[in-house]
Amino acid sequence: MTAPRRVAVVGAGWAGLAAAVQLVQRGAQVSVFEMARRPGGRARQADGAAQGFDNGQHILIGAYSATLGLMRQVGADPDALLLRQPLALVDPAGRGLRLPPGPPLPAFTRAVLGASPWPLASRLALLSAAGGWLARRFRCPADWTVQRLCGHLPPVVLAELIDPLCVAALNTPMAEASAAVFLRVLRDALFSGRGSADLLLPRAPLSALLPDPAWQWLAGRGAALHTGRRVASVQAVGAGWQVDGDRFDAMVLACSATEAARLAAAVNPAWARCAAGLRYEPIATAWLRDTTLTAREPMVALPPGPLAPAQFAFDLGRLHRDPAMQGIWAFVASSAAPWLADGQAACGQAMLAQARQAFPGHFRGADAQVLLHTAAERRATFACTPALDRPAMRIAPAIMAAGDHVDGPYPATLEGAVRSGIAAADACMTPN
Known part of the structure; x- marks a missing residue:
């Protein structure tokens, strides 16, 4: 009998979790290194955020077959956690x-x-x-x-x-x-x-959709899980790789493109330059309170205009079962760079003004009581421009990249991240 293949996964966002689960399923001995205090990457419940807000509003669609399959695999029920509607x-x-x-x-x-x-x-x-x-x-x-x-x-x-x-x-x-x-x-x-x-709208915090169940699933199957740990260096050792002095047979860099470029710079400089050269677009979210507003749909497309930063608004009270979310709406501004030029607070105020314009008679009262929280992910996704040169999955023998930024047919989505993680895990388990 041969010893299990030892594989390190650097990063515990949705791509890293998908890679780790797939590796465990294929019999590998897995170690996950995450520099944040909890898993989930850019799609999780934010640390220390007021009222347990996520770090941004995310949606899924019915075509996300890999994501839905992974949720079921780790014991998260999509039918209970997501509201499906045409x-x-x-x-x-x-x-x-x-x-x-x-x-x-x-x-x-x-x-x-x-x-x-x-x-x-x-x-x-x-x-x-x-x-x-x-x-x-x-x-x-x-x-x-x-x-x-x-x-x-x-x-x-x-x-x-x-x-x-x-x-x-x-x-x-x-x-x-x-x-x-x-x-x-x-x-x-x-x-x-x-x-x-079909729209699949979260009915629970993002961490409950995949990060927390996957983390528990991995722990229950013997994976070594490390949070609050930023990997300092990656070095080739024989046919394998050394992560901060610990040797592995293979590795998946499922961290951000910036972090992956830092770690891969000495391994494959051309790959690192490609990953570091990606340009990014931000997403801003404002959470507003109005206990009197009821819309026909839990997700509303907002009228466009020069004073309208947000494209969609979500009735979280209608979606979530948590009584604390009743009357709370999330307004989401994608490609929000112009609105964030004057700062996050100004962007939140602009979305508050937009909400009052889009829903006459609502979101009234003192601004501080209506505008509960504003968040901005400055590097939310790479700018998906024509003929974009995205970093390849393979960095070097037995070291693969995973993430929504890695070359593939999809933009920066949860499904793209999950598929990338699964593909990188399979490549690590295939003899070079």
Whole structure:
């Protein structure tokens, strides 16, 4: 009998957790090193945040098959932890695009034809464009932006559908975002199968969705788990790797691109330069209180405009079972760099003003009592631009990278992170 393969996983975000679980499943002896005090990375309950807020609002969709499978594997029940409902991109008055249940193509066609108050010509123009994308198998030149792909569409379609979808999925402005990646997201979300476009909205803190159950699952299967520990160095030793003096047969760098570049600089300088060269886009979230507001949907698409930083608002009281969340709304501003230029507090005030404009008569009272908390993830996702050079999974023999920034078909999403972690784990268990 041979000894189990010893593998280090550096980073315990969703990619690192996916890698660690997959490695354990394949019989490896796993050690996880996380420099934060708890697992989850950018999708977890924030440390010390007022009222237990997450470090930002995240959503999943029905097409996230790897993420949903991983949740079930570690004992987290998606049916209990996520509210599943057909995609609805509707404004505070309930107007907009609603996908009915059923096969993807007929459902999308019915949703577009029923979208109000869009003019009929605008609806037909969108259907014509979508038909062209389908005929071309959702492919376009790698150097196209979403603006170039969709710029011919009517302004109402751009403002109320394409732009909010683009910044929600890619966290990159339409004029800079990769059309090729955008089409891949549309293909998998809207046209890959029944229920693929369903919204899956968290009904519990993000840590309960995967980080905490996965951590407990790993601990119960003998993985060595280290928090509050930043890896100082990685060195080659024979056919394996040494992490701060401890030897391993293989390693997964599932930390941020910046951290991975630091650790890989002496191993593969070209890979490290690629990882360090990524540009980032921020996401800001403001939590507001109004116990009198009831919307038609738990997720509301906000009217666009020059004074509107947030694209979506979430009724957390309707989603969460925790009584402390009743009356609390999360307003989310993707691609929020212009709004954060004057600071996080100013961005929060801008979203408060937007909330009062979007929901007349609500979110009134003293600002300090209504605006409960503001958070900004300055490096939330990489800027998903055309023909972007993303770092490869393989750094060197027996050392792999994992994360939503690693080269792949998806933008920076939870699903992209999970799939990347699983792929990196499998590569570590395959003889070089």
